Amino acid sequence: MKDSDKIALITGITGQDGSYLCELLLAKGYKVHGVVRRTSNMLRSRIEHLRRNEEIYDQQLFLHYGDLSDSTTLRRIVGDVRPMELYHLAGQSHVGLSFEIPESTCEEAGMATLRLLEVARSQPQPVKFYHASSSEIFGNASEIPQTENTPLRPTSPYGCAKAFATQLARVYRESHGLYVCNGILYNHESPRRGENFVTRKIARAAARIARNLDNELVLGNLESQRDWGRAQDYVQAMWLMLQHETADDYVVATGETHSVREFVDAAFAVVDLPWEKYVKHDPSFDRPTEPARLVGCADKIRETLSWKPAGSFRQLVHEMVEAELAAIDPRF
Numbered sequence: 001m002k003d004s005d006k007i008a009l010i011t012g013i014t015g016q017d018g019s020y021l022c023e024l025l026l027a028k029g030y031k032v033h034g035v036v037r038r039t040s041n042m043l044r045s046r047i048e049h050l051r052r053n054e055e056i057y058d059q060q061l062f063l064h065y066g067d068l069s070d071s072t073t074l075r076r077i078v079g080d081v082r083p084m085e086l087y088h089l090a091g092q093s094h095v096g097l098s099f100e101i102p103e104s105t106c107e108e109a110g111m112a113t114l115r116l117l118e119v120a121r122s123q124p125q126p127v128k129f130y131h132a133s134s135s136e137i138f139g140n141a142s143e144i145p146q147t148e149n150t151p152l153r154p155t156s157p158y159g160c161a162k163a164f165a166t167q168l169a170r171v172y173r174e175s176h177g178l179y180v181c182n183g184i185l186y187n188h189e190s191p192r193r194g195e196n197f198v199t200r201k202i203a204r205a206a207a208r209i210a211r212n213l214d215n216e217l218v219l220g221n222l223e224s225q226r227d228w229g230r231a232q233d234y235v236q237a238m239w240l241m242l243q244h245e246t247a248d249d250y251v252v253a254t255g256e257t258h259s260v261r262e263f264v265d266a267a268f269a270v271v272d273l274p275w276e277k278y279v280k281h282d283p284s285f286d287r288p289t290e291p292a293r294l295v296g297c298a299d300k301i302r303e304t305l306s307w308k309p310a311g312s313f314r315q316l317v318h319e320m321v322e323a324e325l326a327a328i329d330p331r332f
């Protein structure tokens with residue numbers, strides 16, 4: 001690809017994945033355009049370091065106001081930017097919350113994806129489209145580990161919306177010949193994870209308890225198991241998908257599962273504290289229904305695109321707790 005062709009548009013650029021993907025694409029010489037929504041707070045913490053950098057902001061990185069509900073604006077942005085690659089990451093991403101706000105979750109994860117597929121389809125130039133699908137589409141999975149061919153059995157409004165969007169992406173690829181990939185990503189974490197996801201909540205609490213800023217950590221289901229990887233590795237997988245000659249769907253996972261309890265145990269071990277003394281259960285954090293055990297088989301992406309994750313579960317936990325300790329006091 002010529003350097004002048006390297007133009008990417010990211011929805012959800014202010015999120016965990018959007019911010020890492022933005023850094024990755026900038027390092028690869030792309031001009032990166034991001035859709036940001038209007039909020040009452042101008043600070044976009046995960047990309048603020050890029051926005052403050054005069055050599056990057058408005059030179060290599062451009063931000064456009066837009067919202068997933070506003071299809072005329074999305075159409076105008078895509079038409080103006082003319083991206084070669086469109087990474088669609090935006091939307092309400094909290095599974096538990098999707099039981100409280102199902103309509104907006106389904107609008108954002110489901111209908112907004114349809115709108116963007118339509119926008120991409122009507123562009124004069126070819127657009128490569130990445131859809132942020134999720135392991136939640138497998139829900140009560142009929143097999144372990146799950147692959148690209150595992151039947152979809154979602155257990156939450158979020159999972160249903162992602163399943164709808166995943167199927168639509170396949171239909172647009174097969175019926176309209178659009179280049180669209182579903183990245184079926186399993187949980188991936190980092191110090192930039194939202195504070196109400198379980199890994200960040202645990203890492204933050206372990207650090208704060210160690211520094212006497214808190215004295216308890218209140219959680220829901222400790223027994224549920226997830227396949228946790230590093231967000232930085234997973235955005236690399238997104239990029240690799242769009243570099244391949246043909247569009248396809250890929251599971252992105254480590255192939256290892258750990259329970260929430262194991263995550264707690266590993267996080268408190270970093271600060272050398274007995275977690276049983278501090279962790280309380282509150283049923284309000286339990287979900288009405290949820291997948292008991294999600295674990296992915298990433299053989300296809302390893303073999304086809306040579307993707308491989310770096311680092312272990314313990315290293316991930318360590319990195320997240322250390323980042324929280326440093327945020328409390330940078331001398332540590």
Ligand code: NAP
Nearest residue numbers: 012014015016017067068089090091093132134185187188
């Ligand atoms: P995240 O941190 O929650 O970021 C979500 C992004 O979407 C933010 O930039 C947010 O903007 C934006 N957004 C939300 N609603 C919007 C709207 N109505 N209009 C415009 N922008 C909107 O999520 P993430 O962890 O980076 O995940 C990225 C995508 O991958 C999501 O679609 C998620 O469902 C999916 N996914 C994530 C994982 C994972 O483990 N992280 C796994 C599988 C799939 P604000 O900053 O303004 O809120």
Ligand code: GDD
Nearest residue numbers: 093095134135136186187196197198199219220221224285
């Ligand atoms: N958030 C949260 N808060 N989860 C808790 C808590 C708590 O206090 N206590 C226990 N859990 C359990 C949840 O019930 C779930 O089984 C597990 O911890 C992980 O929860 P989250 O970190 O909220 O992630 P998730 O698995 O529901 O969803 C994430 O991964 C999906 C991919 O599998 C999100 O990033 C989704 O956007 C993504 O699609």
